[in-house]
Amino acid sequence: MAVIYYIPRPSFLIVFLLFYLTTIFTPSNATTLPRLTPPPSDTRGSFFGRLLSFPSIRSSRKSTKNLNRWLENHPKLVNNLRAYENQVVIRFNLSTGQHEAALRKAIDQMLLDVWDFTANYTDIRLEGRRIRPLLGILPPSLQDNHSILIPDLARVVADTYPSNAPPDPAIHSLSNARGITPAHDIPSPKRQGVDDVFFHDYQPLSVISTWMRLLDSMFRGRGLVRMINIGKSYEGRDIPALKVGMRPNDVTDGPHERRDTILITGGIHAREWISTSSVNYVAWSFIRSIDNDPMVTKILQHFDLIFIPVLNPDGYEYTWEVDRLWRKSRQRTKMQYCPGFDLDHAFGFQWDTTEHQTEPCSESYGGDEPFQAIEAARLADWAKNEIKNGTNFVGYLDLHSYSQQVLFPYAYSCNAQPPNMENLEEVAMNLAKHMRLSNGEVYTVASACEGAVSGISGMHKTRIEAGGGSVIDYIFHEFGARYSYQIKLRDTGSYGFLLPSDGIIPTGEEVFQAMKYFGDYLLGNNGREGAQNGVIIEDDAEQATDKNDETEENMELRKRRRRRRS
CATH class of the missing domain: 3.40.630.10 (Zn peptidases)
Known part of the structure; x- marks a missing residue:
């Protein structure tokens, strides 16, 4: 008897996929950490001491129950959190060329981690004990021209990892039916909705790869999604990518097909997790919008x-x-x-x-x-x-x-x-x-x-x-x-x-x-x-604001062009 497969619309299927994909397995080796409350005003003890103090952690019983196992499975990361305990992020406000040159020299001399820099400021991460030596080699006019952006770096670092969650075996049947071995370290997001549940937390590499394979498996038949491999990293990991686009049924990739392509990359710098999540979010948004957004449909018809x-x-x-x-x-x-x-x-x-x-x-x-x-x-x-x-x-x-x-x-x-x-x-x-x-x-x-x-x-x-x-x-x-x-x-x-x-x-x-x-x-x-x-949907007031913005943008463009020509 012939088997007829029904492929539902992407919007429905994505909801189903992402709901189950992100509600499985308590991580056996995932990097997770309970959410932490803001530090009290008297700040008793070190961050690491507070981390190990159960009463100071705002978490569910299950998160507390899993804390000891988490610490046992991630001794390297725990040691790293201990190193962050005395680190801060400082912003120096720059107003003169002399300030810039002095700060540049200090950065090179002390091999500091520059987080960000613009025409007006530079952000630097360093240990608290190095603040005094840094200020000592800067001109007096710059020594007082700074502020602390992040005073408790360890706490902010810890809070970016997702929380533990109880296992849910539902994804087993979904993945196994398609010949995909599911990752065992997919954290559960905060349950605030189903449609975008995958993006309620940052996801580790194994979860991202599993998610991409499932999208490939489910939508390749529609000619919409294909997972490809860019190559191998230094340590031998795949560099996966998703190719999203719409083609006629009788057209496939080949050396004679010319196809206009837009490339989107993230994660070039490892710690910039929001770049990785945003690439995934945009890919998912194009896939789920294919049946209800004419602009998305037109873009995917003309571009990969x-x-x-x-x-x-x-x-x-x-x-x-x-x-x-x-x-x-x-x-x-x-x-x-x-x-x-x-x-x-x-x-x-x-x-x-x-x-x-x-x-x-x-x-x-x-x-x-x-x-x-x-x-x-x-x-x-x-x-x-x-x-x-x-x-x-x-x-x-x-x-x-x-x-x-x-x-x-x-x-x-x-x-x-x-x-x-x-x-x-x-x-x-x-x-x-x-x-x-x-x-x-x-x-x-x-x-x-x-x-x-x-x-x-x-x-x-x-x-x-x-x-x-x-x-x-x-x-x-x-x-x-x-x-x-x-x-x-x-x-x-x-x-x-x-x-x-x-x-x-x-x-x-x-x-x-x-x-x-x-x-x-x-x-x-x-x-x-x-x-x-x-x-873009705007009311009358927003349209008026938009026109003013366009005027300002055009004025700024003209100013820049005049400066270049002169």
Whole structure:
């Protein structure tokens, strides 16, 4: 007897899939930690002491019951939390070129972890006992010009891990029926709804991979989703991706098919978990909206969207198992005790050894030569092969955190301008506008070279990080993706890289709205058709505000163009 398979609509199937996917198995080896209450005003004892004190932990009985087992299974991470106990994040407000130069010298001298830098401030993570030595080598005018952004880093780190949950065997039948071995460390999210349940918590690498395989299994038959592999990391992990797009039933991937493609990457820097979650959220949003959003349907009919949520899987896994704030890859370097490459300084375009960081212990060390980092080489090789097989890269979004910025090429120098500079800047401002209209969060726009320096307008700019070797420059120049952007997601410093999990969905929604505008623009509609199809819904007051914003944006564009011409 013939068996007829019914494939339900994506919206229903995704709800079913994600509900069960994220309600299984108490983690036997997952990195989880009970939620913590704010520290009391008298702050008795150390953070680690409070962590081990059951009365001070606001958790369910099941979370408390599992605490001892969690501590036994993760001794490395517990030791790491102990190391964070005396660390803080400081913001220095910069007002002069002398301040910038002095801070840059201190950063190099003390090998400090720079979290963020703009024209007005620089955020630095360091141990409390190093604050006095740092201030001692800074000019007196800068010593008092700082504030503590995160005074209890260990507490904020601990709160980013999901909570334990009781097992639920329901996913066994779903996964086994499709020949997929389910991960045994999928944490359960807070039960606030079903439709977006997967995104109520950050997810470890094994969960992300299982989720991607299930999407591939369920939607490949519709010609909508296909899971692909970019290559192997330094430690041998797959770098998975989802290719999402709609094709006629009689058309399959092949060397003779030319297909315009938009590439979206996250997780280049391991500790930036919100970038990984946002890539996954946007992929899921396009899949679930295929039957009810005409703009999404049109974009997927004309473009392939390739989502790479974790380009740095070794580093990402390390943030879950050992060091939550690890930034680089895990590849060995010329210095045995300082592993890892900064992947965003590892690509081959405009590599300049005189400008690159040559100290392997530095957080921005990209190697001694281009593509020395394995993961950067894998992405480049994969993209070259895709182009040979007919892929035409038309757009690229590289998601990072934090500071809420949209950055466009070039990163390597502020003295060089891409040929389509004005269009790049205009689209960047509209990406920022659509993100703001989603939830009210303001994203600023700048050239990516300004993201590698800290400087005051009209003054000499002191380089905080190397500018060459950036992935957005490389894909823009080498592969012809004429609209290439780095988007730094939430927030602006309150949590930095440790954005709480309740920010996952609103941040993902901001990127999704920006992506719909981006796709509509690349279709030749300049974003207008998306607005007509309800991508942005505004009342009369919002429309008036939007017109004013557009006027301000146009004025700012004209000012920048006049400055460049002069």
